[in-house]
Amino acid sequence: MHDKTLTELAAGLQAGEFSSRELCQSALDRIQRLDGDLNSFISVTTEQALADADAADQARAAGDAAALAGLPLALKDIFCTQGVRTSCGSKMLDSFVAPYDATVVEKIRQAGGVSLGKTNMDEFAMGSSNENSFYGPVKNPWDLSAVPGGSSGGSAAAVAAGLVPAALGTDTGGSIRQPAAFCGITGLKPTYGRVSRYGMVAYASSLDQGGPMARTAADCALLLETIAGHDVRDSTSVARVVPDYSAELDTSLAGLKIGLPKEYFGDGLDPEVETAVREAIKVYESLGAKVCEVSLPHTHLAIPAYYVIAPAEASSNLSRYDGVRFGHRCEDPTDLEDLYKRTRAEGFGEEVKRRILIGTHTLSEGFFDAYYLKAQQVRRLIRQDFLDAFDEVDVLMGPTAPTPAFDLGAQKDPVSMYLQDIYTIAVNLAGIPGISVPAGFAGNRPVGLQVLAPHFAEAQLLGVAHQFQQATDWHLKRPAFGKEMA
Amino acid sequence: MAIEHADVLRAAHLARVGLSEDEATGYVDDLSRILKMVDQLQAVDTQDIIPLAHPLDATQRLRPDEVTEHSQRERFQACAPAVTDGLYLVPRVVE
Numbered sequence: 001m002h003d004k005t006l007t008e009l010a011a012g013l014q015a016g017e018f019s020s021r022e023l024c025q026s027a028l029d030r031i032q033r034l035d036g037d038l039n040s041f042i043s044v045t046t047e048q049a050l051a052d053a054d055a056a057d058q059a060r061a062a063g064d065a066a067a068l069a070g071l072p073l074a075l076k077d078i079f080c081t082q083g084v085r086t087s088c089g090s091k092m093l094d095s096f097v098a099p100y101d102a103t104v105v106e107k108i109r110q111a112g113g114v115s116l117g118k119t120n121m122d123e124f125a126m127g128s129s130n131e132n133s134f135y136g137p138v139k140n141p142w143d144l145s146a147v148p149g150g151s152s153g154g155s156a157a158a159v160a161a162g163l164v165p166a167a168l169g170t171d172t173g174g175s176i177r178q179p180a181a182f183c184g185i186t187g188l189k190p191t192y193g194r195v196s197r198y199g200m201v202a203y204a205s206s207l208d209q210g211g212p213m214a215r216t217a218a219d220c221a222l223l224l225e226t227i228a229g230h231d232v233r234d235s236t237s238v239a240r241v242v243p244d245y246s247a248e249l250d251t252s253l254a255g256l257k258i259g260l261p262k263e264y265f266g267d268g269l270d271p272e273v274e275t276a277v278r279e280a281i282k283v284y285e286s287l288g289a290k291v292c293e294v295s296l297p298h299t300h301l302a303i304p305a306y307y308v309i310a311p312a313e314a315s316s317n318l319s320r321y322d323g324v325r326f327g328h329r330c331e332d333p334t335d336l337e338d339l340y341k342r343t344r345a346e347g348f349g350e351e352v353k354r355r356i357l358i359g360t361h362t363l364s365e366g367f368f369d370a371y372y373l374k375a376q377q378v379r380r381l382i383r384q385d386f387l388d389a390f391d392e393v394d395v396l397m398g399p400t401a402p403t404p405a406f407d408l409g410a411q412k413d414p415v416s417m418y419l420q421d422i423y424t425i426a427v428n429l430a431g432i433p434g435i436s437v438p439a440g441f442a443g444n445r446p447v448g449l450q451v452l453a454p455h456f457a458e459a460q461l462l463g464v465a466h467q468f469q470q471a472t473d474w475h476l477k478r479p480a481f482g483k484e485m486a
Numbered sequence: 487m488a489i490e491h492a493d494v495l496r497a498a499h500l501a502r503v504g505l506s507e508d509e510a511t512g513y514v515d516d517l518s519r520i521l522k523m524v525d526q527l528q529a530v531d532t533q534d535i536i537p538l539a540h541p542l543d544a545t546q547r548l549r550p551d552e553v554t555e556h557s558q559r560e561r562f563q564a565c566a567p568a569v570t571d572g573l574y575l576v577p578r579v580v581e
Contacts, residue, residue: 099561192541206540235547236540304526315501322502324574329567335577337502345504353503357513358520360501361493370487374527376537381530383538415519431541455542 001026002162003478006071006219009165013060013070020053020060020070024114027072031116031163034482037144040158042077042135043085044117052114059112067226069112074167076155077118078125079105079210080199088201089123089133089151092321092328092347102199103234104168104210104227111226116164120154123349124318125175125203127151128420129411132351137408140183141481143444146405149179155213156183161482166214166223170200172207173306174401174424177436180213181400181448184438184477186465187213188220191455192431193238195224196231202317204310205236207428216475217437217465221245224458240456248459249466254288256464257393263299264398264423276440276447277399283471284397284464294393296385301378302426303418308362308375309429314352315359321347354414383430390454395464398423400436400448423450433458437465438474446477487525489517 001023004012012018028046035041049072056070080086080098087093101109108115122132130138130153138153140146141161148157152169156179159167169176171189180187188211195210202208212223225246230239258281265274285291323329323343330346333339348356362371389396402422411417427434432455439449449468453461469475494513498505505513559572568575 096565099558099565193544232549236544238542238544298530301526301530304524307520307524308527319501323567324576325562326565326567333577336579339577340502341504344502348503353505354513354516354520356501356503357494357497358517361489361497361517361521362524364497364500367487370528371524373537374530374532375524376539377532377535378527378530380535380538381532383541413519414516415523418520418523429541 002030004165005215006165006222007216009071014065020056020114021050023070024049024053024072024116027116027164030482034161035163038139038141038157038161039136040120040138040154040161040163041074041117042087042089042120042154045084045115048084049114049116056112056114066110066112067222068108070114071112072114072116072164073108074117074119074155074158074164075105075115076121076152076167076169078121078170078201079168080201081105081115081118084118086118086201087134089121089135090347090349090352091134094134094328096327100199103196103231105199107227119158119167122151122153123352124201124314125151125170125172126314126351126355128174128178128417130154130179131408132349134349140405141479142184142446143405144481145407146445147182147408149182149405151175152213153179156180156185156187159183159185159213159215160479162478166212166219168210168227169213170208170210171428172204172310173428174421176211176213177424177434177448177450178401178421180436182405182446184446185213185215186217186220186435186437186475187211188224188435188458188461189427189433190224190228190458191433193236194228194433194456194458196229196234196237198231198233204313205317206313207310216469217435217462218246218249220435221249221462243459245459245462249463251463252288253284253464253467256289256395258284258289258291259294259389259393259396260291261296261299261389261396261398262293263296268402268422269399270403270442272442273399273402273404273447276442277449280439280449280468281397283468287467287471292393294389294396296389296426298378298381298385299426302382302429303422305375305378305382305429306425307358307418308371309379311355311359312363312372313359315356315363318352318356351414379429382426386430386432394453394460396452398450400424400450404442404445404447427452431455433461435461435465437468438477440474487521489514489521
């Protein structure tokens with residue numbers, strides 16, 4: 001059962017081959033047996049899951065099954081879940097039980113989806129390896145000595161190991177796509193504004209976007225059509241009709257124009273990753289697509305611009321953790337300033353403090369124009385690169401990350417860790433959608449092909465990914481980890 | 487632009503993150519390297535480029551000024567570290 005896709009499991013439930021309770025119980029057993037080695041979950045909500053599974057079975061028996069009825073999945077622990085701890089991977093929120101559901105959680109629930117729990121992540125979504133979690137690092141099921149990527153590393157590892165068929169993640173600079181690539185699954189970052197951010201713990205509000213992580217593009221389509229859409233509670237969510245993504249998966253690739261950004265195939269790209277990606281592009285050519293080289297000339301400025309904008313927004317967003325209204329509070333504060341300073345010194349980890357300090361510094365008097373305004377100007381140039389490229393081609397393709405998953409503990413310097421996001425970060429600055437699709441291996445570690453499309457062209461992106469998965473079997477490969485357990 | 491020990495302490499105070507002198511020393515090197523990487527931005531001519539604050543260039547949507555939320559004080563205070571009589575407790579500010 002754990003090898004099946006969401007779509008296959010939905011068909012099995014519909015045909016009465018198994019009940020949602022059986023399905024969810026089997027997944028919960030697998031989590032219990034295997035997650036000690038992976039650490040992909042922070043909280044497993046067994047009782048609630050089984051109650052939800054029973055409710056889904058009853059709804060189905062009554063002829064009232066919604067799109068995701070009875071299907072198990074997991075939620076990155078950044079989404080607020082009423083009555084369940086929402087830690088965001090931080091000591092600061094270790095005791096925080098959310099008093100409300102995030103909009104996407106509400107939508108999953110309304111569609112009958114059954115959450116089995118909350119997945120591990122880099123603290124406040126700041127990281128590319130899942131090593132910055134208060135709850136310890138997550139292991140990559142393909143190789144337990146490797147990182148799963150980050151920040152949605154728990155979601156990616158849980159799907160790759162077959163603990164759940166799908167999970168939700170969030171992506172501020174690559175946090176869905178890079179772990180999807182490292183763990184050999186499919187992960188989509190939607191257009192900024194496509195999915196409501198209400199109830200999603202904020203890191204960098206002009207970049208954050210939630211999205212699906214699953215085995216296939218078809219499963220991502222099913223999840224995206226459930227969670228996307230306008231939300232009056234998120235003023236940046238966009239009032240635009242949500243297409244029937246599942247219905248548009250079979251669009252032919254004949255005549256599709258693919259651009260390969262030359263900046264995505266330069267220095268620093270692992271040769272085995274490059275080989276896998278170029279092979280994948282050949283598959284597209286064999287399916288009738290036309291390939292040409294394009295340029296995104298400001299690519300090298302994406303990481304510098306991001307490390308001004310994201311920490312600046314984070315330093316503002318994270319000012320809410322004051323030890324007064326919710327979350328961690330230090331013992332016996334002597335005065336208000338001591339309360340704030342000790343609470344925040346104790347509650348935040350190293351990387352979070354680093355970004356708060358950078359953000360506070362760059363926004364402070366005397367530095368604002370040189371850093372923040374400058375970065376926002378460069379952000380416009382970066383977005384314009386994509387708009388210009390999409391005048392010539394339909395989609396862009398390249399590697400999701402410059403290397404396969406690296407070893408746990410291998411990236412000690414923060415700046416070299418930041419450079420891991422070279423191919424993903426500009427996408428968030430531009431606000432366009434991107435997907436990572438399994439495209440082979442470098443040694444025993446998966447490689448992701450990244451496909452990018454214009455704003456709101458998720459249907460095209462999912463179709464392009466789905467057609468590849470009809471012609472290849474990389475997305476069907478499973479790690480040896482956990483294989484012995486049915 | 488390099489960052490110095492005093493800058494780190496200043497930022498830590500502004501952000502209300504408690505940092506000892508020694509801990510601040512530990513951040514000087516990391517933050518300097520991050521800012522050195524960021525300084526690549528200074529080489530770009532951005533004259534007349536309008537800063538991009540929102541990836542879709544959208545502006546904040548307005549809604550009618552109507553009450554849409556009702557009071558749920560007890561529910562929201564249930565996760566607070568210290569409350570009494572519906573009030574959040576903090577150390578005494580005024581003697």
